[in-house]
Amino acid sequence: MKIVIMAGGKGSRLWPRSVDEKPKQFLALTSELTMLQQTYRSLSELIPIGQLYVVTATQYHSLVTEQLPELTLDHIITEPVQRDTGPCIALSALHFLRKEDDEVLVMMPSDQHVPHVQALTEALRAAEEIANESSNIVTLGIEPVRPETNYGYILASSAVDSTGARRVVAFVEKPDIDTAHKLIAERNVYWNSGIIVWKPSTIAAEMREHQPELWNGLLNAGDDVENAYGRLPRISVDYAILEKSEHLYTIPFGYAWEDLGSWASLERIREEEADRNGNIVHGVVHAFHSNRNIVFSEGRQTIVIGADDLIIVSTAEGLLVCHKSKEPILKSIIQDVEKRGGAASG
Structure with a gap:
């Protein structure tokens, strides 16, 4: 085999x-x-x-x-x-x-x-x-x-x-x-x-x-x-x-x-890393009065206040702010942005 x-x-x-x-x-x-x-x-x-x-x-x-x-x-x-x-x-x-x-x-x-x-x-x-x-x-x-x-x-x-x-x-x-x-x-x-x-x-x-x-x-x-x-x-x-x-x-x-094809799948794998409010963070992230968010910050300090159920991803390639309920349409939106000549790539 x-x-x-x-x-x-x-x-x-x-x-x-x-x-x-x-x-x-x-x-x-x-x-x-x-x-x-x-x-x-x-x-x-x-x-x-x-x-x-x-x-x-x-x-x-x-x-x-x-x-x-x-x-x-x-x-x-x-x-x-x-x-x-x-x-x-x-x-x-x-x-x-x-x-x-x-x-x-x-x-x-x-x-x-x-x-x-x-x-x-x-x-x-x-x-x-x-x-x-x-x-x-x-x-x-x-x-x-x-x-x-x-x-x-x-x-x-x-x-x-x-x-x-x-x-x-x-x-x-x-x-x-x-x-x-x-x-x-x-x-x-x-x-x-x-x-x-x-x-x-x-x-x-x-x-x-x-x-x-x-x-x-x-x-x-x-x-x-x-x-x-x-x-x-x-x-x-x-x-x-x-x-x-x-x-x-x-x-x-x-x-x-x-x-491992989505932010939701990554959240399920890393759920044990969540803080007491259910936030899963990567990088220098400070979350206040915020619950059940996924926050990935690469190369910059990120502060989140009063946000619930969001996916926030900041990298050199771009910034994503997306409600978890809308993640299923993320791929199609990225493709649409590319077709219209936007900078998104993926």
């Missing part, structure tokens, strides 16, 4: 801490290690480091080598440009198939908090067993603990095989809050973790069936990979393959898990 850490995303929902030049996976948000370093260190406890790879965009190649000096260059798979997880995973599969290497791959996001390493090991080994059978795809399904609109949902069958896996019946893309409430009230419903276990040959077969334009675009690129990659459709692997495949299983994972 090999593990490929996907480290090419932008992290717009953590603006202005996460920006294009240095997105969230290269930031230290929960400890002294960056998210990429934490993920790599945790996974190195599962398998030999010679089985660990990173796939990232060209613009972040130097950040990867800087933060993971032990990672050899032949273990870095480079995307010419960012094209979402569909092309990213196709490129990774092709990297190994061209070496006639069809060992099972774990495609793992770089921005997840999974403290129970032993439980993760057992789940991935079970997934590896299923993925080695025929052309199966296995995801880790997270048992939901709240209605969540930032994750996709997996609807699974009630039947369980000897490995604990369930066949996936359907995917539900990121729902509205009412739908999320209904989903978590059902049985055999899980969050989509984004952790996918499958063989390179399985990826190739699924791409040929469901995304022939994407797959053929890669195969026929020749020496023009940079330009060809930029012409590939920008599509997530969920839409490209997982929602369409008839060979999909999920292994329920009932341990602590967090996708």
Whole structure:
């Protein structure tokens, strides 16, 4: 089993801490290690480091080598440009198939908090067993603990095989809050973790069936990979393959898990650091008559008075003041500001 850490995303929902030049996976948000370093260190406890790879965009190649000096260059798979997880995973599969290497791959996001390493090991080994059978795809399904609109949902069958896996019946893309409430009230419903276990040959077969334009675009690129990659459709692997495949299983994972994609997720991980009024602060911050705020101040003293339930983030790249209830629309607003020529990036 090999593990490929996907480290090419932008992290717009953590603006202005996460920006294009240095997105969230290269930031230290929960400890002294960056998210990429934490993920790599945790996974190195599962398998030999010679089985660990990173796939990232060209613009972040130097950040990867800087933060993971032990990672050899032949273990870095480079995307010419960012094209979402569909092309990213196709490129990774092709990297190994061209070496006639069809060992099972774990495609793992770089921005997840999974403290129970032993439980993760057992789940991935079970997934590896299923993925080695025929052309199966296995995801880790997270048992939901709240209605969540930032994750996709997996609807699974009630039947369980000897490995604990369930066949996936359907995917539900990121729902509205009412739908999320209904989903978590059902049985055999899980969050989509984004952790996918499958063989390179399985990826190739699924791409040929469901995304022939994407797959053929890669195969026929020749020496023009940079330009060809930029012409590939920008599509997530969920839409490209997982929602369409008839060979999909999920292994329920009932341990602590967090996708570090938003200020709310960071708050949940760091909730034990909150002061007596529920404020979580970073930097030189003084909060008076204020409750349940997230305040991140980089490089300047910040004073907060009479504020409740706000996200306040001050960095050299910008200042964010956002009510927690409006955080779900932060990404779309940042994108809108960029389109209108604003300075926001992320």
